[in-house]
Amino acid sequence: MAKTTPKPVANLPVTVTAKPDEIVPRPVAHPHKNLDRSIRAALAHTTGGVSPYSVSQAWNDWALHLARSPGRQLELAECAQTNALKMMFYATGALSGKDTPAPFAAKPHDHRFAHDAWDNPPFNLWKQGFLAVQDWWDHATDTTRGLDPQDAERTRFQVRQMLDLMSPSNFPGTNPEIIEETIREGGRNLIEGASHFTEDVMQTLTQTHKPAPEGYQIGTDLACTPGEVVFRNDLFELIQYTPKTKTVRAEPVLFVPAWIMKYYILDLSPQNSMINYLVGQGFSVFMISWCNPTADQADLSLEDYRKRGVLAALDAINAIVPDQKVHANGYCLGGTLLAITAATMARDGDDRLASVTLMAAQVDFAEAGELLLFVDESQVAFVEDMMWEQGYLDRPQMTRTFASIRAEDLIYTRAVNRYFLGKDDLPTDITVWNGDTTRMPARMHSEYLRGLFLENRLTAGRFAVEGRVIALKDIAVPMFVIATESDHIAPWKSVYKTQLFTDCDLTFVLTKGGHNGGILSEPGHPGRHFRIGHRAPGALYRGADRWLAAHPSEPGSWWPKYAAWLGRKNPRNSPLPQMGNPDADLAPLCPAPGTYVHQM
Structure with missing residues (x-):
């Protein structure tokens, strides 16, 4: 990988609240401290981003x-x-x-x-x-x-x-x-195992990206729901999917995926594509496809993702489907960003949202599972120094973190199968997607780690947007929240706590599976079950264990329940919308899945 010029990411203003609504800029570091940061960054590369101090302290x-x-x-x-x-x-x-x-x-x-x-x-x-x-x-x-x-x-x-x-x-x-x-x-x-080992070592050393195997090509076999890219800026492309029905629901649906992954986890093979399913149910669907940031985009912030991402997508959708509210759906970190955006819109009197759906997304990080083991002041500073040098958190660094949480399966069992049993990795749509990783811009990831994971500001009443604190309780539109039973990234009890910090009409679903597999729960998938419950606006909070005991398991997929819920919130049909809007400088740019999804 080419050496990049270090960027002074840590010298950017950071919200540190002495008073709830006050923004205090962090003092600019002395230039000599860059020597310390360079040394720590070099050490971080040798330890895989793990702080030796955090380890020894424990x-x-x-x-x-x-x-x-x-x-x-x-x-x-x-x-x-x-x-x-x-x-x-x-x-x-x-x-x-x-x-x-x-x-x-x-x-x-x-x-x-x-x-x-x-x-x-x-x-x-x-x-x-x-x-x-x-x-x-x-x-x-x-x-x-x-x-x-x-x-x-x-x-x-x-x-x-x-x-x-x-x-x-x-x-x-x-x-x-x-x-x-x-x-x-x-x-x-x-x-055969020695051959596999040599191949993997060479790929690790050269950081080359494996091409998708035959039958798993993006745009042909995966991410193949028809549509058009109708908007593009430096941060994302907006995909509008081609309707499959004679009429569509009047209010469109916008998906906000996490920027830590390629969006097409929600549009894998046609049979397990949530996008394809909703389009087939008569919904007008839009999708954000984030860019894969480079060192030149190290200064991208959470505010950029909110303002030039989610809000820019809403502006484009409003121009294509005028006079209609939007049902927004956020997945993983995209759901956290959507919750921040929805609370800010509620505070500012922006009523363009019709509902908010959060899939495996946390708003409170006090019980964020084993990922919290990687987050303390020393560890965050260590990662910040590494990102300061290269401009982003690279793909292998994130992959190692997630793999270490389930090392017995994701590291050692795979190694035994591949290097000693000589078995090649059998490709599936989800493993191909899982290997198509992305980078995280340095400033945004630092703000995310500090503001949300380390300091948990969003539910503590200390998360400020444009100089003023936001509150999730301001969200008045209906919410649909999905958690998965065996999620090790967003544990279900942590996702469930969305009910503790909101007062709106809320439907909660707990479904079988992990962070990705539980969301990809298409009708007909064998062995699936889920629990579903409704909380009326202003109802008293019920703890997660009591909720679990009160809601029996139902067999099958939760997708039909979600489509029915969206249908009840969006009952009117309308003629098919135009693809883009040339009169508003939103003419179709290229077919889905677009260009950003192919960025390495």
Whole structure:
């Protein structure tokens, strides 16, 4: 990657509130401090963006509290003794041929030991020994009185990373599946795996972008819902989709995806495209396709994404479909941005929104899951220094963060399959999309990390837009909020707290799946279920666990419920709108999916 000229991103004004409505500019740093930043940026590249201070602080906090707690030490010694006795009893039974129940079980999401041969000696002993050590460390990193809960979680996370690295499933001599495959293939699997390893190393070193495999071409197989790009600026392209019905609902729908991903997660293959589904249901749909920022766009801010992004898209839609309100739908970070935009519009008397939908999007970050383990003052400063040097947070740096949260599956299981079993990655639409990553502009990502993740200003009444604080309670239009059961990026209870900070008519859906899979829940998808509930305007808040107990699971997809909800909020039909509006300088520029989606 070419060396870019460092940009003084940290010297830009940042909202630091002494009084709620006051903006205090951050003092300009002394030029000599750039030397410190350059050194920290170089260190950040070697550590993958992880602050060594944050790591050592967590371990010091844990160790010091354990050292002054003799009762806790005795408890852990007893736990170790109990686990050792369980292992001794199990090993004795297993080696003597008895059917002895296994004392330890892998966690529900851990599939490393699913092969039947892991239940045969000696592999069952290695498996149980690993799980026994994992069980002890889970107890050892429980919160101790006086220990910062975040430091306890950090130590647990770091121990899990180390244990995942040393798992017997990772080594050819201790993994029965690798041994069986090597015997069956005569070692050809290892040769094929070595080829895969060389290919991946070269791609990592050169940072080349893999071309989409055959059958997964963007615009032909993926992101292939017909439409036109009707507006473009340096930040985004606006896609208007071609109607499939004789008439459409009068009020259009605008999707605001996250800028951390390519938009076509919502328009994958035709059968699981949410866009294609809604267009087929008679809705007039628009989509924002964000640019993939470069170092020259390091100064893009959250305000740019709000004003020159969402509001500019609304302006264009109002010119194409005049005199109609817009149903806005935000996904992931796009939902957070949409909530900020909707609250600002409500504060300023802008009534162009008809409803707001938030999909796997957080407005409160106090319970943001394991991503919070990467956010403290030292860690944010470390990432800021790295972005200061290169102008953005690069694709591999974000990918490593998300992969480490589920390292046993996303890193080690894939490595075993690819390098030891010789299996090539089978492409699917979602894995192709997952590899089509984007960058994050330095200033915007810094504002996001500090203002939302680190300081949680939005729900604390300290998030200012154009010099004045906004409040989510000002949003009066109906809301539809979707969370997913196994989301490790936006945990469902965190998404659920949207109900705590709003007073409007709100429908909440909890659906099976993860951050992406739960949203891609098309009708006919096997094994899907969801829960749905309604909160009337001004109703009292009900906690997440009480809500869960009160709303039974329903089989199938939540999409029809959402289409019906949109239909009730948008009952009138109208003739097909024109594609763009040449009279308003919004003539179609090119067919969907446009040009920004192809940016590397």
